[in-house]
Amino acid sequence: xxxxxxxxxxxxxxxxxxxxxxxxxxxxxxxxxxxxxxxxxxxxxxxxxxxxxxxxxxxxxxxxxxxxxxxxxxxxxxxxxxxxxxxxxxxxxxxxxxxxxxxxxxxxxxxxxxxxxxxxxxxxxxxxxxxxxxxxxxxxxxxxxxxxxxxxxxxxxxxxxxxxxxxxxxxxxxxxxxxxxxxxxxxxxxxxxxxxxxxxxx
Amino acid sequence: xxxxxxxxxxxxxxxxxxxxxxxxxxxxxxxxxxxxxxxxxxxxxxxxxxxxxxxxxxxxxxxxxxxxxxxxxxxxxxxxxxxxxxxxxxxxxxxxxxxxxxxxxxxxxxxxxxxxxxxxxxxxxxxxxxxxxxxxxxxxxxxxxxxxxxxxxxxxxxxxxxxxxxxxxxxxxxxxxxxxxxxxxxxxxxxxxxxxxxxxxx
Amino acid sequence: xxxxxxxxxxxxxxxxxxxxxxxxxxxxxxxxxxxxxxxxxxxxxxxxxxxxxxxxxxxxxxxxxxxxxxxxxxxxxxxxxxxxxxxxxxxxxxxxxxxxxxxxxxxxxxxxxxxxxxxxxxxxxxxxxxxxxxxxxxxxxxxxxxxxxxxxxxxxxxxxxxxxxxxxxxxxxxxxxxxxxxxxxxxxxxxxxxxxxxxxxx
Amino acid sequence: xxxxxxxxxxxxxxxxxxxxxxxxxxxxxxxxxxxxxxxxxxxxxxxxxxxxxxxxxxxxxxxxxxxxxxxxxxxxxxxxxxxxxxxxxxxxxxxxxxxxxxxxxxxxxxxxxxxxxxxxxxxxxxxxxxxxxxxxxxxxxxxxxxxxxxxxxxxxxxxxxxxxxxxxxxxxxxxxxxxxxxxxxxxxxxxxxxxxxxxxxx
Numbered sequence: 001x002x003x004x005x006x007x008x009x010x011x012x013x014x015x016x017x018x019x020x021x022x023x024x025x026x027x028x029x030x031x032x033x034x035x036x037x038x039x040x041x042x043x044x045x046x047x048x049x050x051x052x053x054x055x056x057x058x059x060x061x062x063x064x065x066x067x068x069x070x071x072x073x074x075x076x077x078x079x080x081x082x083x084x085x086x087x088x089x090x091x092x093x094x095x096x097x098x099x100x101x102x103x104x105x106x107x108x109x110x111x112x113x114x115x116x117x118x119x120x121x122x123x124x125x126x127x128x129x130x131x132x133x134x135x136x137x138x139x140x141x142x143x144x145x146x147x148x149x150x151x152x153x154x155x156x157x158x159x160x161x162x163x164x165x166x167x168x169x170x171x172x173x174x175x176x177x178x179x180x181x182x183x184x185x186x187x188x189x190x191x192x193x194x195x196x197x198x199x200x201x202x
Numbered sequence: 203x204x205x206x207x208x209x210x211x212x213x214x215x216x217x218x219x220x221x222x223x224x225x226x227x228x229x230x231x232x233x234x235x236x237x238x239x240x241x242x243x244x245x246x247x248x249x250x251x252x253x254x255x256x257x258x259x260x261x262x263x264x265x266x267x268x269x270x271x272x273x274x275x276x277x278x279x280x281x282x283x284x285x286x287x288x289x290x291x292x293x294x295x296x297x298x299x300x301x302x303x304x305x306x307x308x309x310x311x312x313x314x315x316x317x318x319x320x321x322x323x324x325x326x327x328x329x330x331x332x333x334x335x336x337x338x339x340x341x342x343x344x345x346x347x348x349x350x351x352x353x354x355x356x357x358x359x360x361x362x363x364x365x366x367x368x369x370x371x372x373x374x375x376x377x378x379x380x381x382x383x384x385x386x387x388x389x390x391x392x393x394x395x396x397x398x399x400x401x402x403x404x
Numbered sequence: 405x406x407x408x409x410x411x412x413x414x415x416x417x418x419x420x421x422x423x424x425x426x427x428x429x430x431x432x433x434x435x436x437x438x439x440x441x442x443x444x445x446x447x448x449x450x451x452x453x454x455x456x457x458x459x460x461x462x463x464x465x466x467x468x469x470x471x472x473x474x475x476x477x478x479x480x481x482x483x484x485x486x487x488x489x490x491x492x493x494x495x496x497x498x499x500x501x502x503x504x505x506x507x508x509x510x511x512x513x514x515x516x517x518x519x520x521x522x523x524x525x526x527x528x529x530x531x532x533x534x535x536x537x538x539x540x541x542x543x544x545x546x547x548x549x550x551x552x553x554x555x556x557x558x559x560x561x562x563x564x565x566x567x568x569x570x571x572x573x574x575x576x577x578x579x580x581x582x583x584x585x586x587x588x589x590x591x592x593x594x595x596x597x598x599x600x601x602x603x604x605x606x
Numbered sequence: 607x608x609x610x611x612x613x614x615x616x617x618x619x620x621x622x623x624x625x626x627x628x629x630x631x632x633x634x635x636x637x638x639x640x641x642x643x644x645x646x647x648x649x650x651x652x653x654x655x656x657x658x659x660x661x662x663x664x665x666x667x668x669x670x671x672x673x674x675x676x677x678x679x680x681x682x683x684x685x686x687x688x689x690x691x692x693x694x695x696x697x698x699x700x701x702x703x704x705x706x707x708x709x710x711x712x713x714x715x716x717x718x719x720x721x722x723x724x725x726x727x728x729x730x731x732x733x734x735x736x737x738x739x740x741x742x743x744x745x746x747x748x749x750x751x752x753x754x755x756x757x758x759x760x761x762x763x764x765x766x767x768x769x770x771x772x773x774x775x776x777x778x779x780x781x782x783x784x785x786x787x788x789x790x791x792x793x794x795x796x797x798x799x800x801x802x803x804x805x806x807x808x
Contacts (some may be wrong), residue, residue: 014218014275016418021226024425025631028433028502029230036509044519062502066495070488073418088397091268098230098264105238115246195492216622216679223630227429231634290801293672300634300668307642317650420620428627432635432704440711448721466704470697477620599694 012079015090019072022094026101027065030058033105056184057108057120061100063191064124068097068131071162075135080147089134096127107184117180118173121187125169132163214281217292221274224296228303229267232260235307258386259310259322263302265393266326270299270333273364277337282349291336298329309386319382320375323389327371334365416483419494423476426498430505431469434462437509460588461512461524465504467595468528472501472535475566479539484551493538500531511588521584522577525591529573536567618685621696625678628700632707633671636664639711662790663714663726667706669797670730674703674737677768681741686753695740702733713790723786724779727793731775738769 034054037047072093079086103123110116138145139155146155172186236256239249274295281288305325312318340347341357348357374388438458441451476497483490507527514520542549543559550559576590640660643653678699685692709729716722744751745761752761778792 014222014279017219017421018222018226018271018275020418020422020425021222021627022230024422025227025230025429026233027498028426028429029233031430031433031502031504031506032234032436034503034506036506036513039513041514044514044517048519048523058503059499062499063495066498069422070491070495073422087272091265091272091397094229094268095261095264098233099236099260100233102233102236102238109238109241110243110246113246115250119250195495216626216683219623220626220630220675220679223425223428223626224634227631227634228637231637234638289676290672293669293676293801296633296672297665297668300637301640301664303637304640304642311642311645312647312650315650317654321654421623424620424624424627428624429631431700432628432631435632435635435704435707436638438705438708440708440715443715445716448716448719452721452725462705463701466701467697470700473624474693474697477624481620599697 011081012076015082015087016073016076019076019090019094020069023065023069023072023097026097027062027069029101030061030065030104033101033108034058051108053111053184054108056188057104060184060188060191061104063195064187065097065100067191067194068127071131075131075138078146078148079138081145083142083145086134086137086142086145089130089137093127093130093134096123096130099123100127107180111180111184114176114180117183118176121169121173121176121183124187125166125173128166128169132159132166135159135162213283214278217284217289218275218278221278221292221296222271225267225271225274225299228299229264229271231303232263232267232306235303235310236260253310255313255386256310258390259306262386262390262393263306265397266389267299267302269393269396270329273333277333277340280348280350281340283347285344285347288336288339288344288347291332291339295329295332295336298325298332301325302329309382313382313386316378316382319385320378323371323375323378323385326389327368327375330368330371334361334368337361337364415485416480419486419491420477420480423480423494423498424473427469427473427476427501430501431466431473433505434465434469434508437505437512438462455512457515457588458512460592461508464588464592464595465508467599468591469501469504471595471598472531475535479535479542482550482552483542484549487546487549490538490541490546490549493534493541497531497534497538500527500534503527504531511584515584515588518580518582518584521587522580525573525577525580525587528591529570529577532570532573536563536570539563539566617687618682621688621693622679622682625682625696625700626675629671629675629678629703632703633668633675635707636667636671636710639707639714640664657714659717659790660714662794663710666790666794666797667710669801670793671703671706673797673800674733677737681737681744684752684754685744687751689748689751692740692743692748692751695736695743699733699736699740702729702736705729706733713786717786717790720782720786723789724782727775727779727782727789730793731772731779734772734775738765738772741765741768 035051037044041047082090100123103120107116107120136159139159140152143150143152143155168186168190172183172190175186176183237253239246243249284292302325305322309318309322338361341361342354345352345354345357370388370392374385374392377388378385439455441448445451486494504527507524511520511524540563543563544556547554547556547559572590572594576587576594579590580587641657643650647653688696706729709726713722713726742765745765746758749756749758749761774792774796778789778796781792782789
């Protein structure tokens with residue numbers, strides 16, 4: 001930070017620490033969506049079994065947020081410093097992650113509803129889109145802020161591979177109006193795919 | 203920390219880490235204010251559409267807290283170490299940030315009420331005032347704790363530019379008694395302004 | 405991070421910072437499970453005394469999560485860098501920790517129910533199992549990522565000692581169907597054991 | 607960490623990061639105790655004015671937790687590394703901090719009740735006692751882990767000065783059975799005292 005009067009450039013340490021904080025809180029708040037049976041519930045097993053969508057939604061969202069964290073880490077790891085546009089795009093990304101506890105609760109409580117599934121998957125889509133915009137800024141527009149020099153071609157290629165992750169979420173969202181369960185299934189499949197070693201070669 | 207019996211001077215690392223934590227939690231708790239329609243809600247679309255003020259308030263508060271975080275980072279980044287007064291003023295700043303999930307929920311649930319809008323905007327005003335006091339302490343009163351030597355004139359100028367950010371919030375608060383919507387509009391406009399590249403030249 | 409196109413290897417700093425965040429939020433959310441008597445409660449002492457299982461469950465879970473944090477720290481401290489498998493196993497570990505505020509609330513509100521105690525202890529078992537898998541990956545499978553070279557025999561021994569911690573949780577879970585209180589007692593005893601200097605010689 | 611098989615010694619970085627996390631979450635969860643008037647509340651000003659004890663309790667607890675954070679920082683800043691006993695005592699300290707959102711809500715909702723005030727102040731007392739025990743361990747028992755060599759006499763003196771902070775909380779707790787308001791007043795006075803420059807010469 002050469003010019004102390006210039007508050008817009010910053011090293012990436014605190015950007016990471018703040019982002020880690022928001023993502024960690026969002027991922028942990030997901031548990032508040034799982035209903036504890038009120039005292040006096042007569043058939044506990046039935047009550048708990050009946051709310052399987054809450055567990056499923058918890059797992060999908062937890063994995064998805066965790067994977068976006070891994071990708072976020074890799075992206076920011078490439079940066080030497082951040083400028084105002086990167087800070088603001090990162091803030092928008094955190095905003096789309098921060099809304100996920102709501103979307104997760106919504107789809108768990110209304111699993112038959114196409115609209116709820118579409119909003120759930122739509123939030124993932126939005127998150128993926130903002131991530132791609134931020135990634136594009138980091139890799140292509142602000143290439144001079146990268147920690148390491150990379151030819152533009154290679155940076156474009158990295159970006160395209162990452163950006164293609166938006167596509168399945170668009171499908172999942174559109175298919176919500178066929179069946180909410182298809183949407184949930186695709187979201188689960190995407191999360192599982194990225195959790196396997198298959199995705200580690202990206 | 204030359205004198206281990208002196209607990210009041212500290213490097214800024216942990217000050218940043220604690221502040222990042224509080225701001226990250228406060229910004230992420232905002233999502234708890236968005237109501238999930240209870241199971242069995244017949245017209246989900248209507249219910250969700252009807253609560254647009256909750257989404258709007260979420261976005262305004264998220265952006266505003268995010269921007270105060272960016273400014274906080276820039277301010278602390280200038281410090282080499284913090285003394286007791288800076289720690290306490292920083293704590294008061296965090297207290298005004300910590301109250302925002304309440305103020306956000308209040309204005310979202312009572313959007314017609316001038317009082318709710320005035321409190322919402324008033325909390326932003328308070329936050330901006332405490333930020334200015336802390337900034338003044340950092341830049342002017344405790345100039346010897348800065349990481350880099352700057353002429354007093356320049357420091358005063360930086361402070362004045364930053365402190366002028368209080369003014370629009372005072373207007374927004376006063377205008378709540380004309381219409382709560384004007385207040386919300388001004389708060390949204392301030393957040394959007396700082397999110398654009400326009401603000402990055404401050 | 406030699407190859408910026410390779411997002412899967414990372415230093416352990418941010419892995420620690422994210423894990424610390426999730427564990428810190430989960431451990432602090434436990435307090436939300438303790439019921440505040442509604443205003444107007446006539447016999448406050450009776451109400452507060454009656455909910456002793458909430459305090460007990462808070463303490464057991466707090467200690468247990470705290471001890472897993474200590475162990476997590478020691479485990480990650482051995483790593484020089486993390487790969488995709490380690491990141492994903494760590495994410496699964498955080499998922500099992502993240503569910504504990506739910507399981508804690510469940511057992512506190514339904515302390516007579518074997519099922520609730522079995523789920524509570526079962527969550528601890530699951531956490532211990534995933535911890536062991538991650539620990540095995542760190543110590544044995546990915547030995548080349550360790551910060552310090554250790555003979556395989558010694559690494560196996562460290563792992564076995566750590567993995568044996570799963571056993572008492574399996575017993576505690578099985579015994580829930582004899583009495584929920586036995587399960588709670590064993591879970592409390594495990595937490596207390598690890599909190600004493602006895603455990604520090606592991 | 608010379609011996610990788612020894613997980614009980616650790617540098618203080620992650621101890622600080624985890625403690626910062628827990629304290630930051632606890633201090634920010636305090637806001638959840640402030641009731642948002644339900645939609646349709648006719649006299650918003652009356653409702654909000656009537657719950658002044660919630661604002662007061664928020665402020666006292668926020669300041670008190672913030673000050674314990676400042677003291678915690680100073681204490682850990684003296685350490686070069688932590689052992690098992692220090693980790694466990696620190697965990698117990700975090701447990702007493704983690705309970706404060708409950709105690710704060712309790713006293714705010716039952717401000718006329720001596721019992722509620724005694725529990726509130728009692729939690730502060732407990733926190734101060736555990737802090738003193740931890741501080742004693744750091745300064746006196748484990749003096750060889752300090753970052754800087756200090757004569758035992760001086761360390762004892764530092765400790766005694768710090769430990770004396772328990773006394774006013776004991777008084778505040780005992781006086782709850784005279785009047786809950788006296789207790790609240792003393793707790794507020796203690797927080798304000800430590801927030802002034804008076805306390806910075808400790």
